[in-house]
Amino acid sequence: MNAINLSRRFFIQSSLAASGGLMLGFHMPMAQAAVTDAKPWKSAVTGVEVNAWLVLDPDGSVTIRIPHTEMGQGGMTSVALMIAEELDVEWSKVKAVFADPNRHLRNDKEYKVMSTHGSQLVALQHPHLMQAGASARERLKEAAAQAWGVTRDKVEAKQGVLKSGAKSAPYAEFAAAAAKVTLDKEPAIKDPSQWWLLGTGTQRLDIPNKVDGSAQYAIDTRLPGMVYAAVKASPVPWGKLKSFNFDAIKDRPGVIAVVDLRAVEGKRGQPDLQDAVAVVATSWYKARTALDMLPVEWDFGEAAKVSSKSMSENAKKVLGEKGILTKDDPKALEVIAASKKVVTADYERPFETHLRMEPINATVHVQDNRVDVWSPTQDQSAAILLVADQLGVDPKNVYAHPMFLGGGFGGNGGGGTGVTRQAAEISKRLKRPVKVLWSREEDVAQDKQRPMSAARLSASIGDKGLPEAIFTRALWYTQDKQNQIGPATADYGIRNMPYNIPLRHHERHNLDTHIPSSTHRGPGANQTGFITEVFADEMALAGGWNPLDWRIEMTKDKADWQHVFKTLKEKANYRTDLPKGEGMGIAAVECHGTIAAACATVSVTRRGVLRVEKIVIVADCGHVINPHAAKEQMEGAACYELGHAWVGGLDIRDGRIVNTNMDTYNILRMDQMPEIEAHFALSGGKKWGGMGEPAGPPVPPAVANAIFAATGKRIRTTPFRQYDLSWA
Amino acid sequence: MAINLTINGAAHNVDVDPDTPLLWVLRDEIGLTGTKYGCGIARCGSCTVHVDGQPAKACQLKAASLVGKQVTTIEGLSKDGNHPVQVAWKEIGVPQCGYCQSGQIMSAAALLARSRNPSENEIEQAMADNLCRCGTYLRIKAGIRRAAQIGA
Numbered sequence: 001m002n003a004i005n006l007s008r009r010f011f012i013q014s015s016l017a018a019s020g021g022l023m024l025g026f027h028m029p030m031a032q033a034a035v036t037d038a039k040p041w042k043s044a045v046t047g048v049e050v051n052a053w054l055v056l057d058p059d060g061s062v063t064i065r066i067p068h069t070e071m072g073q074g075g076m077t078s079v080a081l082m083i084a085e086e087l088d089v090e091w092s093k094v095k096a097v098f099a100d101p102n103r104h105l106r107n108d109k110e111y112k113v114m115s116t117h118g119s120q121l122v123a124l125q126h127p128h129l130m131q132a133g134a135s136a137r138e139r140l141k142e143a144a145a146q147a148w149g150v151t152r153d154k155v156e157a158k159q160g161v162l163k164s165g166a167k168s169a170p171y172a173e174f175a176a177a178a179a180k181v182t183l184d185k186e187p188a189i190k191d192p193s194q195w196w197l198l199g200t201g202t203q204r205l206d207i208p209n210k211v212d213g214s215a216q217y218a219i220d221t222r223l224p225g226m227v228y229a230a231v232k233a234s235p236v237p238w239g240k241l242k243s244f245n246f247d248a249i250k251d252r253p254g255v256i257a258v259v260d261l262r263a264v265e266g267k268r269g270q271p272d273l274q275d276a277v278a279v280v281a282t283s284w285y286k287a288r289t290a291l292d293m294l295p296v297e298w299d300f301g302e303a304a305k306v307s308s309k310s311m312s313e314n315a316k317k318v319l320g321e322k323g324i325l326t327k328d329d330p331k332a333l334e335v336i337a338a339s340k341k342v343v344t345a346d347y348e349r350p351f352e353t354h355l356r357m358e359p360i361n362a363t364v365h366v367q368d369n370r371v372d373v374w375s376p377t378q379d380q381s382a383a384i385l386l387v388a389d390q391l392g393v394d395p396k397n398v399y400a401h402p403m404f405l406g407g408g409f410g411g412n413g414g415g416g417t418g419v420t421r422q423a424a425e426i427s428k429r430l431k432r433p434v435k436v437l438w439s440r441e442e443d444v445a446q447d448k449q450r451p452m453s454a455a456r457l458s459a460s461i462g463d464k465g466l467p468e469a470i471f472t473r474a475l476w477y478t479q480d481k482q483n484q485i486g487p488a489t490a491d492y493g494i495r496n497m498p499y500n501i502p503l504r505h506h507e508r509h510n511l512d513t514h515i516p517s518s519t520h521r522g523p524g525a526n527q528t529g530f531i532t533e534v535f536a537d538e539m540a541l542a543g544g545w546n547p548l549d550w551r552i553e554m555t556k557d558k559a560d561w562q563h564v565f566k567t568l569k570e571k572a573n574y575r576t577d578l579p580k581g582e583g584m585g586i587a588a589v590e591c592h593g594t595i596a597a598a599c600a601t602v603s604v605t606r607r608g609v610l611r612v613e614k615i616v617i618v619a620d621c622g623h624v625i626n627p628h629a630a631k632e633q634m635e636g637a638a639c640y641e642l643g644h645a646w647v648g649g650l651d652i653r654d655g656r657i658v659n660t661n662m663d664t665y666n667i668l669r670m671d672q673m674p675e676i677e678a679h680f681a682l683s684g685g686k687k688w689g690g691m692g693e694p695a696g697p698p699v700p701p702a703v704a705n706a707i708f709a710a711t712g713k714r715i716r717t718t719p720f721r722q723y724d725l726s727w728a
Numbered sequence: 729m730a731i732n733l734t735i736n737g738a739a740h741n742v743d744v745d746p747d748t749p750l751l752w753v754l755r756d757e758i759g760l761t762g763t764k765y766g767c768g769i770a771r772c773g774s775c776t777v778h779v780d781g782q783p784a785k786a787c788q789l790k791a792a793s794l795v796g797k798q799v800t801t802i803e804g805l806s807k808d809g810n811h812p813v814q815v816a817w818k819e820i821g822v823p824q825c826g827y828c829q830s831g832q833i834m835s836a837a838a839l840l841a842r843s844r845n846p847s848e849n850e851i852e853q854a855m856a857d858n859l860c861r862c863g864t865y866l867r868i869k870a871g872i873r874r875a876a877q878i879g880a
Contacts, residue, residue, distance in 0.1 A: 072825030072862045203821050210826030211817045211833060212809040213762020213802035220761035228756070253745060283744075285752035357766050357774060357827040357861050406764070406827030407861050440767045628821065632867075636824055639863025662771035662859065671852040673865040 048175035050139065052099070052110050053083055053132040056175040060160060062089050065099035067111035068121055069378045070206055071405035071412070072636075073692040074629035075121050077204040081625055082126055085197045086133025086189060089160040089171065096205050098402035101380035105395055115379035117413055117519065119592040119690020122625055126688065130189040136178065138187045143177035144169065192623055192684065201628040206404065218376040218403045218416075219437060221363040226433040227256055228284035229426050230291040231419075233276035233446050236300040236655035238268060238514050241275035244296040254286035255279060258294070259426050268480060270448050270518055271386055271417040278426055284437050303514040304655035308350060308452075311477060311513070311652070315348060315454040318475055323507035326495050332503035335469040339460030343467075343542045347531040348454040348717045351477075351650040353657075354520060355667060358406020359443040362416055364423035365433035366391065371398045371424070372433075376405045377416035386415035390424040409640070410519035410693075411448060418446070444660040448518030449650060451476040453527035455494060457535045459501070465543025466553065469503035474528065477513040493528030493589060493697070498561050499536065499554035514655070521640060522591050522693040529589035530645065533701030534716060537585065537708065547705065548574050548586045548599075560683045564588065564597045564620050567681035572599035572616040576709065580727065581605065585705025589697040594621040594689030598638070600674075600702035604710045608726035612642065612674040612703055617695050619680055622687030627680075630691045634678040637696035643668035645700030645718045731791050735760065736804025746792030751775045753791050754801060762802040762830045766859070773858030776831035777801050783838035785857075802830035805837060813837045816874035824862035832858050836872050845876050 047057030055063040064083050070076040080096050104111045112128050113120075141155040144162040148155070155164045162169050192199070209215040234241065246258045259278040267273075277296055281287035336342055356376075363374040364387060371393060375383040380400040388395040405412060423436040438446065455474040462468040474491035490508040520526060540550035548569055555561035565588065568574070574584050581604055588597035596619045603611045617634050624630045647666040651659045659665040678695070704715040711727045733740045735758065742757045751768075754760040754777075766774030768787050775786040778800040805811050809818075813836045816822075823829045832855070839846055839854040846854065851872050860868070 072823075074824075203818075206826065207818050207821055207823060208809065210823035210829050211814045212805075213760070213830050215826050216761065217827060219765070220755075222756075222759060222761070283748075283752060283756045285748055285756065286745075355861055357764070357772070357825065357859075359765065405825060407825045409861075437765075440765075440769075632821070632824060632864075635866055636863035639865065640861070661769055662767045663769060667859060667861060668863070668865075669859065670855050670865040670868065673863070676866060 047172060048179065050136045050175050050179050051132055054087070054136050056172040058172045060170060060172070061093050061095055062087065063095045063097055066096050067099040067104065067114045069116035069380070069402070069405055069408065071116065071378065071408035073633060074204050074626065075116055076206055077202065077629065078122050078625060079129055080205060081198060081202060082122070082129045083133035085195060086130045087137050088158050091197060091202065093160060101384055101400040101402065102396070102398065104381050105384055114381040115413065116408070117378050117410060119594070119692040119694065123593055123621070123688040123690045127189060131186060134187045134189050135183070138183060139178035139181040140171050140174050142181045142183065143174040147174070147177070198625040199627070202626050204629065215404050217358050217406050218363065218374045219358050219361045219406070221374040221403070221435060223363065223365060223433040226363070226435055227280050227282060227430065228287045229259070229278040229280045229434050229436040230284060230287035231276050231278045231422055231436055231438060232291055232296065232442060233274040234298045234300065235445060236298070236303050236514070237446065237516055238263070238274060238303065239298045239300040241277065242297040242299050244277050244294055249279065249290040249294050252286070252290045252293070254282035255290045256281055257430060259429055261422055261425055270516060271414040271421070273418055273421045273425070274446070276422065278422065278436065280426060280430060280434065284435070288439060300655055306514070306652065306655045308652045311452060312348060314511070315475055316346070318509050318511065319346060319454060319456045319473055323473055323475070323509040325507055326491055327504050327506040329503040329505060332469045332505035333471060335503055336458055336460045336471055341461040341542065342458060343461060343538050344456070344458040345535060345538055345716055346454070346456050347534065349452065349527045349530060350718065351449040351452045351515060351652070352520065352644045352648050353444050353447045353449055353650055353665060354407070354409045354411030355444065355665065356407030356409060356411060359438050359440050360416070360419050361435065361437040362420040362423040363433065363435040364420070364427040366424065366427040366431070369397060373398060373400045373420065374403060375400065375416035375420045376403065376412055377420070378405070378408045378412045379415060382413070382415035383420055386417070386420050387424045390421045391428055409521040410523060413519060417448070440662070441660040444665060445657050448516040450520035450526065451478045451517045453490065453531070455528070455531045457531070459539050461539065461543045465545055467501045467539050467543070470501045471505045473507040474531070475509035475511055476527070477511045477515065478517040479513060479515060481510040481512045489524065491528065492524030494532050496590070497532045498558060498590065500557065515652070521637065522697045525589050525591035525697040526641060529587070529591070529697035530700045530704070530718065533587035533589060533698065534704050537701070537705040538714070546576055551586065551588060560595060560620050560687070561588070563681045563683060564595050564618050567679060568597045568599055568616065568618045571618060571677070571679050574599050578709070581710055583706040583709025583711070585702045585707070585709055587698040587701035587705060589694070591694040591697055592690035593687070594619055594691060594694035596694045596698050598698040598702040600699065600706040602703060602706040602710055604707060604725050604727065606727060608724055610707065610720065610725055612672070614675040614677065615699060615702065616677045617679070617698070619678070619691070619695060620683050620687070621689035621691050621694070622683055622685070624680060624682065624691070631678040633691050634695035635676045637693055638676055638699045639668050639673055641696035641699045642674070642703065645703065646672065646720045649719045731795060733791065733794055733799060734797065735799045736801060742791070744791055746790060748791045749787050750777070750789040750791055750794060750799065751786035754786060760801050760803050764827055764830055766828065771857070771859070772828070773831040773835060774828045776834040776858065778834060778838060781838070781841065783835050802834060805833065811837060812875040812879035813840065813871065815878055816871045820867055820871050820874060822864055822867040822871045824864055828858065828860045832860065832868055836868070836875065839872065840875055840879060844880060846872065
């Protein structure tokens, strides 16, 4: 078997669920795990548990249990940093393990939140994570104080050592006593001015395992006796399975069974089962090959008539109809109607897919007294609840084993959703551990997509060249008209635009579609930020303004926006006088409490070949705990969104997604990646914004505005590649 | 059918259909899971390995075609993660989710083996078929330049 390279920094625990740190790296994980201790995590790793997050070892090492998902955003390192900051231990002594989701649920959500979404980990959860470190530190001090006969304020805790006068001891010496200490009140967490570790820029803990093949993802799970399933759901989502002919493939090598999976009547939410067939075999390649040869008949219903074209035509029609009012200043419409100068434009963006590099999968082992789950989910505790629900078992007997995620991007919430139910169901029926892996084609066809959006905006421009009234009507297509997907509604990003326009009238429509929809990195802002910010450019230019000065003028009373725009002006050297074929564009969007502004520089050849040269991004997320990781997320989010806007876009025909692999659904490539320059304009204080997503949304409109500056061609839909950008 | 393969210098006897792609032999038969499945159609590069020193997409290589050849996977690139590309990757902190990085590293290592100090253009060409959804491209480029220095 492959030797697993154990890095000192990333502790890989190979024994069962033992200590609440579940792990990677095993090849024989739960095989021995029929052992079900009532509190399996209590049989500690090595060392003593001070609280749920922390184990101190006499050798000086500190194990921090990470309740969150590591999907590339650096969450594992962020959690460890925040706790280590308060605990005050040498960073080189810190190890990380994933926390036990079963423990979390058994102990009434002991880790408070396991779900990793909405760029919230640092922004919203730093108080309780830092508290875990601070509370442990004060308990260590109290335990030492009692032993040494002094008061707690006479004990210093620094870099893993407790000290009072001539006495000193390593933390671990008082770990057991500390775990029993009760404090009158919990200590306050540090003010950022007291930080010694946060804000300095730290290399991530998960890197060594990600350069030698030893990092394990859910897709890498291998269990004794495990079988493999390849699955095909209806190509037209929510179509009904009519029939299949197992006889045609049952003699193929390795084929064990065909399992039919059925949607539950009346249940059509994101995490629910769709009608599907699964071929189970002794290897995934054999399962997939046989599945491709299995004759299957579907009833697609009316949905088979839908296409991107028909949805777009319908969107145009609906943009002429009154929607739900989300803001209505009386007179806004009157002022626009009476104005001599009105700017009006329609925008549209297609569905996009998450396309995590790790195709969606789940491994489940159903046994009489316990169920084990390996799911690439952004919420391991939700995976337990999902599987318990599917099987009708007590969640206390379901154990989820966190692994690294090969990307998440908002698509792996809810326990990993339908695929996890499929694996549970198949394992139950076959009474064996099973790994369900969706082929890339299935992964795209059955993903919960980012909704298609469209909007009509209209503004009257007053005497100073500034807008005096604005009308917006936005729509998006979501499954069953879900009004809300996270913070994203059809007009999120439009109705909350920061510009001081005196009279505003905002409407939205939620349109129904059979295409499953979900959150997607920067929800709402990712689609509507483009719409708002291209329109801002159009308003500015119609009034004769420099688009960057226009934004500074239009946010005069908002200190944080002013700081961001002025920093961008200083850093980006924005110019409007470049020769034809070259252009710069500005955009700014708020998302998850963070303002991000971008200045893009492009060149377009006479024949219309676009090159995005450079993007300068300035962000205000209040505080930055790890500049290294924050900048990494800014580069990544920019690349992600530029890909959608330039070369992406799902194509729906006959009710189904037709560009289901990387030959037809494109993401940004290395040679298309612009230089990225990332800066912060932090407002500090009480502001804590997210950083995993917000840098993406301003990039597409900044590039579209730069293309306009370079060519005079106004881009109002994506992907840009559809446009003829040639100029004379 | 029994097929003899040499992977990371070790002999492996596997019983698979001769058409089985190397990717699935590595992952499901031998248990070398560092080589990743991303697209199955040679478009994403996550499954890049070396065959007799040349980069190749394991999802397109039939098992039977590899008899008598030396296959190297990410697990066999170096003994203890100290290949110049791996060292540079750690120094710069290239990976985010890390899923595509085995393939990125194998492509980068093959590039540096044939061109010690590659130009920007050479890098972009050699890496064009390795996709990264997290957007680590700038750091990959920096990693290759750094690895060229380390290896020189």
